Each structure stands twice: as C-alpha cells, then as structure tokens.
Amino acid sequence: MGLPRFVRPKGVDGEKSSNLYVANCGPAVGSSLDTIASVFSAFGEVKGVYAADDSGARVIVSYTESTSAQAALKAMDGRPCPDLGGRSLHIRFSVLQLTFEAHLNDTLPVALVSSELDIPGLYLMHDFVTENEEQELLAAVDGRPWNCLSKRRVQHYGYEFCYDTRNIDTRRHLGELPSFVSLILEKISLFPNCDNPASLILDQLTVNEYPTGVGLSPHIDTHSAFEGLIFSLSLAGPCIMEFRRYSDGEWKLATSSEMKVDNLKKCSNFLRRAIYLPPRSMLLLSGEARYAWHHYILHHKIDKVNDSVIRRAVRRVSFTFRKVRRGPCQCEYPQYCDSQR
Structure with missing residues (x-):
C-alpha cells in the first residue's frame, strides 16, 4: 500500500541489502528519479528509485542484486557525481520494511x-x-x-x-x-x-x-x-x-x-x-x-x-x-x- 518503506539495517545485514539510501540526491536538488536510475544502473539492474521521505532530497535506489548495491556504494559514496550536478552523495545501505x-x-x-x-x-x-x-x-x-x-x-x-x-x-x-x-x-x-x-x-x-x-x-x-x-x-x-x-x-x-x-x-x-x-x-x-x-x-x-x-x-x-x-x-x-x- 503506497510507496515501499525502508529503514537502516542493523549489523552486517546491511552488506546483504540490495537497497541504498542516497542523500543529497532527488528532485528537490535538480535530479529526476529517471536520471538517478540511469546513473545507478551503471552498477547493475535497478528495480526502482523511490523518495526516501518528503524532503525530495533523499532517495532509495533498489537493485535486483545486492552485489550491485555494494559496488555503487563503494564507487559513489562521498564523491561528487558529474551526472548529478556534481553533488557529493552520501550513501548507506537500506532494507525494505514491511510492518505487521x-x-x-x-x-x-x-x-x-x-x-x-x-x-x-x-x-x-x-x-x-x-x-x-x-x-x-x-x-x-x-x-x-x-x-x-x-x-x-x-x-x-x-x-x-x-x-x-x-x-x-x-x-x-x-x-x-x-x-x-x-x-x-x-x-x-x-x-x-x-x-x-x-x-x-x-x-x-x-x-x-x-x-x-x-x-x-x-x-x-x-x-x-x-x-x-x-x-x-x-x-x-x-x-x-x-x-x-x-x-x-x-x-x-x-x-x-x-x-x-x-x-x-x-x-x-x-x-x-x-x-x-x-x-x-x-x-x-x-x-x-x-x-x-x-x-x-x-x-x-x-x-x-x-x-x-x-x-x-x-x-x-x-x-x-x-x-x-x-x-x-x-x-x-x-x-x-x-x-x-
């Protein structure tokens, strides 16, 4: 119902996640969700890009494979991205939360x-x-x-x-x-x-x-x-x-x-x-x-x-x-x- 909900994982579980929380990235700072998906697809198949909250400046990038998420985080965290306005991205693992x-x-x-x-x-x-x-x-x-x-x-x-x-x-x-x-x-x-x-x-x-x-x-x-x-x-x-x-x-x-x-x-x-x-x-x-x-x-x-x-x-x-x-x-x-x- 509605958009998927994601949370920060605990312990080493995050290393197995196929989802990334990406800050300083989103429509509010000049990047469409389609553009973000295109940029992150360089590391593997992207299932979807979702707003992480109501700010418009933080998104969730969801991959098909966890290895793609690991590669994207290693390559892009803390570094400026030319294809996203030169902004430095702050990236963490995230997991899908399905509440009871x-x-x-x-x-x-x-x-x-x-x-x-x-x-x-x-x-x-x-x-x-x-x-x-x-x-x-x-x-x-x-x-x-x-x-x-x-x-x-x-x-x-x-x-x-x-x-x-x-x-x-x-x-x-x-x-x-x-x-x-x-x-x-x-x-x-x-x-x-x-x-x-x-x-x-x-x-x-x-x-x-x-x-x-x-x-x-x-x-x-x-x-x-x-x-x-x-x-x-x-x-x-x-x-x-x-x-x-x-x-x-x-x-x-x-x-x-x-x-x-x-x-x-x-x-x-x-x-x-x-x-x-x-x-x-x-x-x-x-x-x-x-x-x-x-x-x-x-x-x-x-x-x-x-x-x-x-x-x-x-x-x-x-x-x-x-x-x-x-x-x-x-x-x-x-x-x-x-x-x-």
Whole structure:
C-alpha cells in the first residue's frame, strides 16, 4: 500500500541489502528519479528509485542484486557525481520494511457494504447526510474551539471523554448536544436495531478531526462508559475502518499497551474484517460489533480498496454519538467487559 518503506539495517545485514539510501540526491536538488536510475544502473539492474521521505532530497535506489548495491556504494559514496550536478552523495545501505500492519492491510479484502462483513450488530448507511448538510456541519464545528491532542483535534459535547481513563466523568455535564446536530439525531431512528426509543436518547458527542495519515488506535469503547449503540458519521474524507475479534485467551495481550505492533505479532487467533467508510456515511456499532470487536483506522495516507488506490483527504472529521451509561454494564461479553471482569 503506497510507496515501499525502508529503514537502516542493523549489523552486517546491511552488506546483504540490495537497497541504498542516497542523500543529497532527488528532485528537490535538480535530479529526476529517471536520471538517478540511469546513473545507478551503471552498477547493475535497478528495480526502482523511490523518495526516501518528503524532503525530495533523499532517495532509495533498489537493485535486483545486492552485489550491485555494494559496488555503487563503494564507487559513489562521498564523491561528487558529474551526472548529478556534481553533488557529493552520501550513501548507506537500506532494507525494505514491511510492518505487521501493512502486511495485514495488503491481504485483507475491503467490504463496501456492511452485509459483507458478517459482524453482528454492525450497519453502514451511505449518504446519511447530503453534501450541503455536510458543509453546514463542518462549518458549525470549525466555528467552535478545538482541543488539540498529539495528532488530532477534538471537541466534546454533553460530557467530556477522558483519554487517560477511556471513560466519562458523569459529574461533569457540559450541557445539551448542540442544535446543529438535531437533524442527525432525527435520522438515526432509520437504522436497523433502533426500535427502542430510550436507546436513541444520545447525550454525548465527540468530534474528531484526523489530518492526512492519522488514524485511530485499536480499541473497544469502554463498556462501563457507554450504552450499547455507538454511531459514527464520517465527513470530508474517506478511510478504511478495520475490526478484530480475538479469542478469549488473547484479548488481554491484544489490548495491552495500546495494541502495539509487538503485541499484535504475538496474536494469531483472531477474526479480521475491513470496511470502506466514504464521506457522509454513518456507521452503527451495536451488540457484538460494539462489545466484542476492536475497531481502528491504520495510520496511512493512501488506502487500497480492493483494486482501487484511494488517497485520503486533507482532513477527515467524525461525529461519534453515544449514550453515557449510568450503571454497570451487564452485556453478554464478560471477557471484554470492565464491569464484569
């Protein structure tokens, strides 16, 4: 998905690499990728030349054979190259990095409708709001102050969500939900599994703004914090949301330390699904989907939806509606429930 990712190798492994990290070389300093490929092909077949980062002044040259990379480094490192503007190149070995997350995403089919997922309680409604309504909602939140987290901005209404405890302080009521979401609350009753009027009295809203490439850490919304229906409206930009359900013996490992990649590698017994969320779509998590499946959004700038590559927008804004729970959770999934553990 997207461009290959490369890192510096450790120890003597670099001598076996067929990839070179080349600094002071790239479009930003006057050399096209085609020109760079032509110059380095003097030492062997070049599979490709890639931008090493966003600077435009550092590239990765990938050879078919490691002996070609060794010869190029020996001949060109620290020396001016007449064919590249006379600049001295700084060259190191590099290796292709295939992260665990990227590997999973590359092999996972992406559903376009919720019925393809086979996750009980998960529903997706396309075009839940119109384009005009979308713009009105974005203008409404942009006219209000944002709170800045490390990678995204948020707004809370009704009750503030505490990220340290992943819970709600019910003693701190921020007021009623804003009037600009009244239309959304009226339409929510159209969803399946929403025939209980009491369950639709939603009193907490979190608005998240995700810049390009920023995702969401894997989690199950805390059982004791919210009731059984969670609605999430996607605006401005698309994304892929993924879901995992772990075996009873692995859920503790999966949820520890914010689901770091090291923990994920140790987990092998789980179900995995993915769905494409287009702008203006509303997602409902209820029942098993809400209580037993982790959901998350990978930190990518480009998503692959089956055979199509889709670049994420400059921003994605989500409106997540929930109902604050007033007592302990008594769901059917005690292994995932903080009230019953």
